[in-house]
Each structure stands twice: as C-alpha cells, then as structure tokens.
Amino acid sequence: MIISASGLRKDFTVNRKVGRLRRERHVVSAVDGVDLTVREGELLGYIGPNGAGKSTTLKMLTGVLTPSAGEVRVCGLEPVAKRTTLARRIGVVFGQRSQLWWDLPLAESFDLLRHIYQVPAADHAARLARCTDLLGLAEFARTPVRQLSLGQRMRGELTAALLHGPEVLFLDEPTIGLDVLSKQAVREFLGELDERGDTTVVLTTHDLADIEKLCKRLVVIDHGRVVHDGTLDALHARYGSRRTIVADLDADWPADVRLPGASVVSVEGRRVTLELNGTTAGEVVAALAKAVPLRDLSVREPQIEDVVARLYRRD
C-alpha cells in the first residue's frame, strides 16, 4: 500500500465566544479516526460535505499537519518526520496555494522546479512535453503567472506538481471555479494519468462530474469519519438509488394500476414517473403498455446528484 492510515485523528482547539466577554476553549475533531489504504496506481476520490475533514486529512498525508493520533505512512514514510524526503516523491495541488512564481512566465517556473528537484534534463523535457500537449500549455507558457486565468494557472499547477515524477499526486479541489473547457482539460488529463497507472492520485472534489468520470473508488467522509469506502455503484446500491422510467401517456393515469417491480413516484398530467425495484425496464414497460396507451418513454439511470445529495443530507 502506497498510502496507509489507521486511527488518524486531528483535533483543533478553538476559542469560542460565550456571551459578551467570556471565551471557552473547545475541541473540534476535524478528523476523527480515519482508516485508509490506497494501492499503487489507484485514483481515489475523497469526498464529503463542507467541513467534513478532507483538507485536514490531505494535510496530514502530505506532512503539513501533525496528526493528534494515529499512524500514517505515505510511500513508506512518516509524512511529518520525513517531510523533505517525501516532498520529492509526492506532488501536491492545493487550490489556495501556488507553487508557481507569480512574476515569472510559466515556462521559467517549470525550469526553476527542475533545478530545485534536480530532475535530469531528459526526464524533465519528456514530462513537460506530455503536459504541454495534454493540457494545451503552449499558448500561455510565456505569460507571467499573475496574468493567467484560473483555468490556465490550474493547468500550470498540475504540470508543476508532476515534473519531478511523483509517485503520489494529492489534489484538493483541482477543478473548483474553472470554466467548462479547463475543467474538461483537467479531467481528461487526470483520466489519462489514471490509465497510465504509474501515479497514485488522491482527489478531493465537490464536482459531481469529476466523481462520476474519474473515481472508480470513493471514500466518503463526514464529521471526520469514513462513512463509505467503495465504488460509485456500491454507493448507489447502499443509498437505494434506482433507475426510473418516465412515461408520457395517451390517456389519464388509471389510479388503480399495479405494476409488479415498480412504484409510482409522481403523476403530473399525463406524465408518470416510476421507480424500478430490481426488475428490468423491459418487464415494467410491457406491463405498463398493457395497462395504458403509451406515447413516449425514457429510462433514467441513477443520478450521482441524487445519491450525493442524500448522503450529504445524511438520510
């Protein structure tokens, strides 16, 4: 396992105002006993509502924050104690913090990083060429970083994080605030990185398309605890996401119809929405067609929006 954490905790002590003058010390358990293992080459989506503890976990995995308790190893190293050694083996993109030089063109930032990490010239050139190609960097490589759009800067940040050939890449909200095209470019790039399988990626995101397109495995955290670890399909199954059929009828819905394996979710005019309870769409459609004349019909797959909304509402 390239990442392993057990019983990982982080408590913050904060002073809260009580009444007008008094302050009380209060402990916030940002991460409350997380167990996590990530295999080499895996792309893991680490998701959860605001304040769930995602960034705090990432900070402990990258050696920025010292855990209050628990064991953690990344690339076999204890992140805080071996922070400098680990920095050569991981790449980090945290939305708020930049590793680029504000006044320098992107290309010069990349060159400086090559010297800092002492990357052999040929390796650097090959990695840079790949990122330039896949992330479309050429058109703004000579532009000072401060003049880049958020989407261009994020593409630069991703490149900067990968130029030293890290084994693990930590990404905290890499698509937040990006325009549609930049989001797509970043997503496709990460998809390609995942396919190559030589970099382990831990990705926190609130973007449902990121989750759906990229994350085969999802770890969901809430109130500092892991509440789900598995595939998106498993998440759908657990939260009872079902396929639905939306049918437009040529007659009013006869209220007494019983369809085995489906239940009526709503009837709006002559449009009826049915939820499938483990039966096939074919069986339900056949029964429906017998009961009432059909004009049009569509089958809707379980939507990630629904399951995540349900999960975040803690249904």
Ligand SMILES: Nc1ncnc2c1ncn2[C@@H]1O[C@H](COP(=O)(O)OP(=O)(O)OP(=O)(O)O)[C@@H](O)[C@H]1O
């Ligand atoms: N330095 C700090 N001092 C005190 N409390 C903190 C500190 N950092 C984080 N917290 C608290 O810890 C909890 C978890 O925060 P964290 O930033 O890890 O959540 P998150 O899942 O990354 O949220 P978001 O999706 O909003 O970025 C929150 O209640 C937050 O207020």
